[in-house]
Amino acid sequence: MRVLVDFDLCESNAICMQIAPDIFEVRDDDFLYILNDTPGDERRVVLEESVQRCPKQAISLQE
Amino acid sequence: MTLLRERITIVGASLAGYWAAETLRRDGFEGLISLVGDEQHEPYDRPPLSKKYLAGDVRRDQLALGDVDKLDALDLDLRLGQRATGLDVASQLLEVNGVSESYDGLILATGARCRTLPSTDGVMGVHTLRTLDDAEAIRTALQDGAEQMVVVGAGFVGAEVAATAVNSGMLVTMVEALEAPFSRVLGQEMGMVLADLHRSHGVDLRTGVGVDEVLTAPTRSGGDRVVGVRLVDGTEVSADLLVAGIGVIPNVDWMEGSGLDLVDGVVCDATCLAAPNVVAAGDVARWFNVRYGESMRVEHWDNAVQQGAHAARRLLQTDEEAQPFNPVPWFWSDQYDRKVQLAGRSSPDADVRVMTGSVDEHRFVAFYGHEGRFLGALGMNRPRHVMQSKGLLEQDVSWDEALAFAAEWD
Ligand SMILES: Cc1cc2nc3c(=O)[nH]c(=O)nc-3n(C[C@H](O)[C@H](O)[C@H](O)COP(=O)(O)OP(=O)(O)OC[C@H]3O[C@@H](n4cnc5c(N)ncnc54)[C@H](O)[C@@H]3O)c2cc1C
Ligand code: SF4
Numbered sequence: 384m385r386v387l388v389d390f391d392l393c394e395s396n397a398i399c400m401q402i403a404p405d406i407f408e409v410r411d412d413d414f415l416y417i418l419n420d421t422p423g424d425e426r427r428v429v430l431e432e433s434v435q436r437c438p439k440q441a442i443s444l445q446e
Numbered sequence: 447m448t449l450l451r452e453r454i455t456i457v458g459a460s461l462a463g464y465w466a467a468e469t470l471r472r473d474g475f476e477g478l479i480s481l482v483g484d485e486q487h488e489p490y491d492r493p494p495l496s497k498k499y500l501a502g503d504v505r506r507d508q509l510a511l512g513d514v515d516k517l518d519a520l521d522l523d524l525r526l527g528q529r530a531t532g533l534d535v536a537s538q539l540l541e542v543n544g545v546s547e548s549y550d551g552l553i554l555a556t557g558a559r560c561r562t563l564p565s566t567d568g569v570m571g572v573h574t575l576r577t578l579d580d581a582e583a584i585r586t587a588l589q590d591g592a593e594q595m596v597v598v599g600a601g602f603v604g605a606e607v608a609a610t611a612v613n614s615g616m617l618v619t620m621v622e623a624l625e626a627p628f629s630r631v632l633g634q635e636m637g638m639v640l641a642d643l644h645r646s647h648g649v650d651l652r653t654g655v656g657v658d659e660v661l662t663a664p665t666r667s668g669g670d671r672v673v674g675v676r677l678v679d680g681t682e683v684s685a686d687l688l689v690a691g692i693g694v695i696p697n698v699d700w701m702e703g704s705g706l707d708l709v710d711g712v713v714c715d716a717t718c719l720a721a722p723n724v725v726a727a728g729d730v731a732r733w734f735n736v737r738y739g740e741s742m743r744v745e746h747w748d749n750a751v752q753q754g755a756h757a758a759r760r761l762l763q764t765d766e767e768a769q770p771f772n773p774v775p776w777f778w779s780d781q782y783d784r785k786v787q788l789a790g791r792s793s794p795d796a797d798v799r800v801m802t803g804s805v806d807e808h809r810f811v812a813f814y815g816h817e818g819r820f821l822g823a824l825g826m827n828r829p830r831h832v833m834q835s836k837g838l839l840e841q842d843v844s845w846d847e848a849l850a851f852a853a854e855w856d
Contacts, residue, residue, distance in 0.1 A: 396778055396785065397829035398748075401837060409830045435468075435755075438493065438747060438778075440512075 385445040386420045392441035399433040451550035452477040457530045458555035459483025462728025464511045465754035466553045471520050481522045484529040495581040496606035497780050533704035535721040551761040554712050554726040558694035566660050571672035572688045587687050596685035598657055600627035602779045604691025608649050609781040618649045619683045623656035633792040636824055655679050696730045711743045716770040718757040725757035737772040746777035774839040789836035790822030801852035820848035
């Protein structure tokens with residue numbers, strides 16, 4: 384599973400980071416960084432939650 | 447045990463309603479889902495309406511909640527342009543456009559509408575902003591060369607409209623009856639910080655003074671058009687565009703006589719249940735949040751998403767399985783190049799402390815605490831810290847623990 388973020392849509396509000404801090408990180412430069420873009424299947428549930436809760440619909444998962 | 451339901455109807459085809467439908471399918475509900483909404487548009491997102499959409503930076507199709515494929519995949523009985531006109535929860539009958547129909551489960555998500563200024567009905571140039579059509583009208587006025595805007599009420603939507611208008615070169619006056627703008631949500635001290643942000647961008651912000659009268663002039667076509675406002679202190683402000691941001695009213699009128707308890711919203715229990723087989727979510731729902739031991743109604747994007755999902759699940763659960771809905775409220779607002787976020791709540795008597803960054807630079811996080819309890823965190827352009835604070839609030843840490851945590855920042 385691959386985590387994709389459309390950085391043109393992302394507004395760095397860090398919601399995804401609260402849900403999955405091991406995968407998403409908004410740094411002090413105000414940009415979102417993906418710490419691990421190929422997480423294991425055990426992270427699927429939290430990632431789906433991140434997809435759902437991103438207000439910009441910027442996150443997607445690719446199998 | 448799952449309950450036998452064949453037909454779930456959702457009233458209100460917007461944020462809470464959409465996420466309720468999505469959750470029903472995600473959790474395996476295979477019956478009929480009717481999504482009934484009185485707007486003509488497919489479900490769309492409201493936050494951009496006062497920001498990028500108003501500025502002309504996003505297109506209409508970019509506002510859609512879920513793309514077309516996703517909406518199709520939900521396999522909904524989507525009934526747009528239809529209004530719920532009555533309800534009787536004892537007999538489980540809903541009335542849509544005057545015609546009665548039954549349901550097995552009902553999700554109420556009719557949101558809220560804007561309050562309007564008295565006697566401004568039909569006056570050209572006077573607007574409120576809730577819907578895509580409202581935004582379209584304001585955008586058209588901006589493009590047609592309106593030059594002076596007056597925003598009545600310093601709430602968040604009004605403040606965003608003011609910021610967008612200033613960025614497009616308009617002269618903007620914002621009028622707020624309260625002495626301290628934004629203080630209801632942010633408290634006095636931080637309300638002044640936000641006020642300062644607007645003033646530094648050139649907004650003429652008048653506080654502690656209400657609007658006495660909307661001034662109009664007749665138009666050639668026979669109607670009236672706004673030319674300004676007179677304030678209670680007698681001063682006049684001229685304007686060719688007026689946007690009133692003076693709060694919203696939950697859309698419960700159509701539920702009068704339904705048997706539901708209606709008090710500034712649909713009254714629900716801690717699990718979002720309003721009556722047997724009836725749940726409510728989003729701006730219209732007043733529920734008992736066990737985290738705070740209070741009944742509350744929250745008008746934020748994230749709440750509508752979470753509560754829509756929670757209420758949908760509640761319908762699929764038995765009373766024994768039901769979980770309380772106990773979030774820490776959270777919202778964001780974009781004004782100029784600042785991202786304002788509040789997790790938790792302020793309180794008028796809270797101790798307010800800036801934990802990192804600088805208020806003067808409009809880049810900081812401030813904590814609110816009261817009697818040893820950590821209440822909330824406000825950030826400007828500090829999303830990471832606000833989200834960490836939200837995590838702390840969810841764990842119900844004490845004021846001292848919160849201060850100790852934030853001492854590690856920077
Ligand atoms: C301009 C604007 C900007 C915003 N910006 C932010 C922001 O930056 N951050 C944030 O956290 N929140 C923001 N919000 C708030 C957020 O959009 C709302 O909290 C959210 O839309 C609530 O969703 P809802 O589904 O409960 O209600 P609504 O979105 O109000 O939807 C209710 C729907 O039900 C329909 N309806 C009403 N009565 C009936 C009936 N009888 N029959 C059928 N349909 C009916 C309505 O027409 C509407 O389509 C903003 C809101 C606005 C208006
Ligand atoms: S939740 Fe969405 S918009 Fe927010 S930081 Fe994550 S990807 Fe970006």
